[in-house]
Amino acid sequence: MSVTFRMILSFCMLLSPGLNEASAQMVSNEISSAMSGRIPDEQSTKKISIVIDDFGNRMVGTEAILALPIPLTVAVMPFLRSSKEDAEGAHRRGHEVIIHMPMEPNYGKKEWLGPGALTTDLDDAEIRKRVEAAIANIPHAVGMNNHMGSKVTADRRIMAIVMEVCREHGLFYLDSRTTYKSVIPEVAAAYHVPVLSNKLFLDDRYTQGHIQGQLGLLMQHLQEDQDVIAIGHVGPSGKNVASTLRQWSSEVKNKADFVTASQLISPEERELQILP
Numbered sequence: 113m114s115v116t117f118r119m120i121l122s123f124c125m126l127l128s129p130g131l132n133e134a135s136a137q138m139v140s141n142e143i144s145s146a147m148s149g150r151i152p153d154e155q156s157t158k159k160i161s162i163v164i165d166d167f168g169n170r171m172v173g174t175e176a177i178l179a180l181p182i183p184l185t186v187a188v189m190p191f192l193r194s195s196k197e198d199a200e201g202a203h204r205r206g207h208e209v210i211i212h213m214p215m216e217p218n219y220g221k222k223e224w225l226g227p228g229a230l231t232t233d234l235d236d237a238e239i240r241k242r243v244e245a246a247i248a249n250i251p252h253a254v255g256m257n258n259h260m261g262s263k264v265t266a267d268r269r270i271m272a273i274v275m276e277v278c279r280e281h282g283l284f285y286l287d288s289r290t291t292y293k294s295v296i297p298e299v300a301a302a303y304h305v306p307v308l309s310n311k312l313f314l315d316d317r318y319t320q321g322h323i324q325g326q327l328g329l330l331m332q333h334l335q336e337d338q339d340v341i342a343i344g345h346v347g348p349s350g351k352n353v354a355s356t357l358r359q360w361s362s363e364v365k366n367k368a369d370f371v372t373a374s375q376l377i378s379p380e381e382r383e384l385q386i387l388p
């Protein structure tokens with residue numbers, strides 16, 4: 113979105129009735145960043161998309177992350193105590209919402225998966241039912257990614273059902289890449305579901321030092337690539353993720369644009385999606 117268009121949109125929002133304080137603050141932030149930033153060249157500006165996983169369970173760092181002054185893609189787990197609240201809160205602040213679908217890993221405890229998870233012992237009908245239920249549970253969702261899932265995302269039978277349902281609901285899929293054996297790119301292509309891929313996890317270790325190091329790696333990737341997606345988490349690392357991202361994003365905002373994940377879907381993939 114161009115700065116000019118964003119500003120017009122912001123001013124329209126200012127004029128609209130019933131604007132609450134939080135969105136008024138967002139609007140004023142948008143305007144001040146639009147005023148202070150350079151005019152981005154849509155063709156050549158590098159793009160960064162930050163995705164934050166594991167919302168939905170009142171996890172540590174939830175508020176601090178939602179308050180960050182950059183557009184985020186917020187992945188919310190279904191059927192948990194703050195699933196709806198977190199999805200609504202993210203949407204209200206202008207972030208993008210996706211479903212963080214719990215999927216069985218090769219290693220790890222079953223209780224880490226949460227309710228409604230996809231496991232390889234379920235039959236086709238039950239898989240479909242669970243994906244449908246998760247989509248219905250998360251308001252404003254425009255895409256899906258996986259929570260854990262090293263086993264399920266390598267399973268062609270299950271991922272075919274997931275992609276079929278995503279297609280029916282017009283959702284894109286972000287491959288969290290928890291396994292190099294992921295079948296997601298090819299299965300998504302077969303079902304005409306736009307697919308994006310995580311480049312790196314920001315907080316596989318929780319310290320600020322590690323997160324800063326990963327953000328450095330992200331910028332290295334951006335020298336080669338036009339855009340990059342990185343995933344962080346609320347939870348044990350949530351506060352460090354929030355404070356590190358806040359500082360870092362103000363430093364790099366003149367080198368790249370922050371966008372939501374869906375803004376990285378190519379026009380070609382969008383077109384595929386609308387084919388019968």
Ligand SMILES: [Zn+2]
Pocket residue numbers: 165166212258259260
């Ligand atoms: Zn997760």
